[in-house]
Amino acid sequence: MTVARLSLVGISKSFGGIEAVRDVAFDVAPGTIHALVGENGAGKSTLVKIITGLQPADAGEIRLDGVPVRFRTPMEARAAGIVAVYQDPKLFPHLDVAENIFMGIHPLSRLGVVDRRQMYQRARDLLRALDVELDPYALVAGLSLGEVQFVEFARAMAEGAERLLILDEPTAALTPDETDRLFRVVRRLRDRGTAVIFISHRLEELSGLVDFVTVLRDGRHIATAPAATLDRAGVVRLMVGRSLDQLYPESPGGARRALGAELLRVEGLGQEGVFDDISFNLRAGEIVGLAGLVGAGRSEIAQTIFGVTPPTAGRVIVDGRAVAVRDPRQMLGLGIAYLPEDRDGEGLITTLSIVKNLVLPIVGRLAWRGILRPGREQAETRRFADRLQIKAASLEQAVSALSGGNRQKVVLGKWLAMGPRVLILDEPTHGIDVGTKAQVHQIIERLAADGIAILMISSDLPEVLRMSDRILVIADGQLTGEFGRDEATQEVVMTAATQRRRNRPAA
Amino acid sequence: MIRRRASAVDLPGAERAGRAMARTTFLLENRVLGVLAFLVLLAIFFSLVAANFAAVANANTIALNGSILVVVACAEAIVVITRNYDLSVGSVVALASYVGLDLVRLHPGAGPILVLAPIAIGGLCGVVNGLLVAYGRIPSVIATLGTLSIFRGLAYLYANGQQINGKDLPDWVAGTASSHVFGLSTLVLTAVAVVALVGLGLRYLRVGRQIYAIGSNPAAAAFYGLKAPRVVFQAYVMCGLLTGLAAFLFGARAGYIVPYLAQGLELTALAAVVIGGVSVLGGSGNVAGAAIGAVTLATIDNGLVLLGASDFTRQFIQGAAIVIAVVVDSVIQRRVRDLLKLMRRRGRVG
Numbered sequence: 093m094t095v096a097r098l099s100l101v102g103i104s105k106s107f108g109g110i111e112a113v114r115d116v117a118f119d120v121a122p123g124t125i126h127a128l129v130g131e132n133g134a135g136k137s138t139l140v141k142i143i144t145g146l147q148p149a150d151a152g153e154i155r156l157d158g159v160p161v162r163f164r165t166p167m168e169a170r171a172a173g174i175v176a177v178y179q180d181p182k183l184f185p186h187l188d189v190a191e192n193i194f195m196g197i198h199p200l201s202r203l204g205v206v207d208r209r210q211m212y213q214r215a216r217d218l219l220r221a222l223d224v225e226l227d228p229y230a231l232v233a234g235l236s237l238g239e240v241q242f243v244e245f246a247r248a249m250a251e252g253a254e255r256l257l258i259l260d261e262p263t264a265a266l267t268p269d270e271t272d273r274l275f276r277v278v279r280r281l282r283d284r285g286t287a288v289i290f291i292s293h294r295l296e297e298l299s300g301l302v303d304f305v306t307v308l309r310d311g312r313h314i315a316t317a318p319a320a321t322l323d324r325a326g327v328v329r330l331m332v333g334r335s336l337d338q339l340y341p342e343s344p345g346g347a348r349r350a351l352g353a354e355l356l357r358v359e360g361l362g363q364e365g366v367f368d369d370i371s372f373n374l375r376a377g378e379i380v381g382l383a384g385l386v387g388a389g390r391s392e393i394a395q396t397i398f399g400v401t402p403p404t405a406g407r408v409i410v411d412g413r414a415v416a417v418r419d420p421r422q423m424l425g426l427g428i429a430y431l432p433e434d435r436d437g438e439g440l441i442t443t444l445s446i447v448k449n450l451v452l453p454i455v456g457r458l459a460w461r462g463i464l465r466p467g468r469e470q471a472e473t474r475r476f477a478d479r480l481q482i483k484a485a486s487l488e489q490a491v492s493a494l495s496g497g498n499r500q501k502v503v504l505g506k507w508l509a510m511g512p513r514v515l516i517l518d519e520p521t522h523g524i525d526v527g528t529k530a531q532v533h534q535i536i537e538r539l540a541a542d543g544i545a546i547l548m549i550s551s552d553l554p555e556v557l558r559m560s561d562r563i564l565v566i567a568d569g570q571l572t573g574e575f576g577r578d579e580a581t582q583e584v585v586m587t588a589a590t591q592r593r594r595n596r597p598a599a
Numbered sequence: 600m601i602r603r604r605a606s607a608v609d610l611p612g613a614e615r616a617g618r619a620m621a622r623t624t625f626l627l628e629n630r631v632l633g634v635l636a637f638l639v640l641l642a643i644f645f646s647l648v649a650a651n652f653a654a655v656a657n658a659n660t661i662a663l664n665g666s667i668l669v670v671v672a673c674a675e676a677i678v679v680i681t682r683n684y685d686l687s688v689g690s691v692v693a694l695a696s697y698v699g700l701d702l703v704r705l706h707p708g709a710g711p712i713l714v715l716a717p718i719a720i721g722g723l724c725g726v727v728n729g730l731l732v733a734y735g736r737i738p739s740v741i742a743t744l745g746t747l748s749i750f751r752g753l754a755y756l757y758a759n760g761q762q763i764n765g766k767d768l769p770d771w772v773a774g775t776a777s778s779h780v781f782g783l784s785t786l787v788l789t790a791v792a793v794v795a796l797v798g799l800g801l802r803y804l805r806v807g808r809q810i811y812a813i814g815s816n817p818a819a820a821a822f823y824g825l826k827a828p829r830v831v832f833q834a835y836v837m838c839g840l841l842t843g844l845a846a847f848l849f850g851a852r853a854g855y856i857v858p859y860l861a862q863g864l865e866l867t868a869l870a871a872v873v874i875g876g877v878s879v880l881g882g883s884g885n886v887a888g889a890a891i892g893a894v895t896l897a898t899i900d901n902g903l904v905l906l907g908a909s910d911f912t913r914q915f916i917q918g919a920a921i922v923i924a925v926v927v928d929s930v931i932q933r934r935v936r937d938l939l940k941l942m943r944r945r946g947r948v949g
Contacts, residue, residue: 167824182819184812186882195812196823198805205803 097287103152130308173255190215190228332582352376362405367569381560398430429512442492476505497528645902665897666790672871674841676889682881683739689864690750695720696850718843725839729832754858765854776851814881
């Protein structure tokens, strides 16, 4: 038996008390393609960052060809022959293709100056080896995402990824034709002895390409097996295999909530190039989960309904009346509120106090002829702070001093102060601890009991299953499944979420 | 020009995007040509309305007046390309030329080697700016606004109410400003040499390319493992050294040196850079453009003087030129952004 190209032994890493990966161990043999799969937040990205030196592991050992290594920067990892290509390419838009390939590792002439002729020649050779027809002189600003991906790939080749190449969802933006081309190159690299770690959400494309599959779940290593021994259903089972009761206590249940009138309906909603043909409705008192993988287009759908980017197709019907969606202000007027995922960036002004944040959208209503009335602002805030159990030393405390969970409650309160009837929550419990999570869940359920219709985007599958009366699954910008509370299981939702687009046009 | 071919991975139905792409690429690559065309139009305009504008002697005047600004604009351009600013260049000129030429005055025997004194002082100022911005992570506008006051203040402190008269300086100082090599003014030749050297350095040295990369996308620079702080620091030091050189020329030409020399030069230099097509958002443009921007400003100035315009009018026009140039710049940048977005969507539709 040959020495493994890459050996991970007991790798653990946590962020602020939350374990991202724990005790992960597996081997990648040279000359093999190794798939790394798992749900959102299973720890794949963290693992890649640890291997490439972007983040240090808390514990464990990485061995490269049997030798223990510890990279402190991606540069060190590259020098050792480990290169990663990320799914959202980071390139220099003002510079041309060749420069993007060779930035920092420009070929030099004997005088120590950049040898531009050689640079363009080598760029051309690399691109040809990748079987892409790209002009090395083309500015990256003008390339499609697929083309950009190949530039990243060429960069990895130029750096000499001869030992280990890590591809983080490389096909997310590629056409089938481009994907085939990429796979050909990956196979060629494998045949030359390079080890490849391939991360993908499209399980069906793994068969026929990868030699081994490693499954991560909740930061733990679940299984590593030859690809031939696993079918897609088996992989899905390994990805989600856990009982819900372990994670969340039994829900009081949506069944006990009485559903009221239909408050929101969307028909054939589309945003050119992002998602299309989305239809569903929301009733008063209902919690509808919007499940799917990161990047499937869920937030985009929510933001379209909220008017951040008006739709290019379809209809939005509020209270039985068709609405031409223009902007968030209009939608707020119609009683639709949206809680963004990035609550610090889009939802809160962190340097201001809880009071100031909470009353921000209704400050005009509380004022007397344009003059603010701090007393009423205080009272109003107190009302919501109690209802939402916001824990703070004082309501005048700056939001920046609050914990993640309490911040999220302030955002919630801010929108609740406006008295919305439809509330769209984008990852409401992302990055908050388990205890606060349960509280947020309770609050959401109470809001639904009060008759608010709730659309909840969440990448936490057990959370979606536990909270929702109904689950919509989005994959690749399309609605690929709709399940009632009783029929929804982790397996069926995950299967729908990893579906390839039905009518992906050929290139 | 546009060397981009339609690539095989282009998708059907993307012709509109393709055309927009070609247009944007053209805009990005040919902004210098636009400035040059503007300069020609400007020259024609002044030739028609100002009697003496088209004379050879006047062209010389413009070249002499413009050459120092060209050097400072080159210096500023290096920093601006990294997505930073240097607002202290006017003060650096004052400090470097006062202290530097005072050393020349005190050591008349040392000879022209002392031309290095103002350059070194400028370099030191660049080190201070670079440390604050690159390693201190202070936003460049704030940091260099601070050093603008600090350097100017130091110049006043050092001068202590005095001024340096040209007649107290060795002859070689004034000689440098008025001498000619092969019939061309040393001042103009120096400016041309600076443009050529900096231009080549930015194009053919690794650090030069990294200056562009960091300005273009700092996040990507981190992923590439580029040492961004070091490169930004080097850019400031280069800027300081060149400003020091400009300080010597400034002092040599002025004939008498006072600590309030070159007030407001930072705005003129920034204007030259922006008019010359260097993006204020970093990552694009080149020093040749900045130099043409400087000459354009010198031409406007000269034409207005010939027309008998007041100082205030000239200031007004210079300000307007900056604003217009920045508007043009932001329109171009927005187009690039929109286009990138369009590309991204196109990519996702697949």
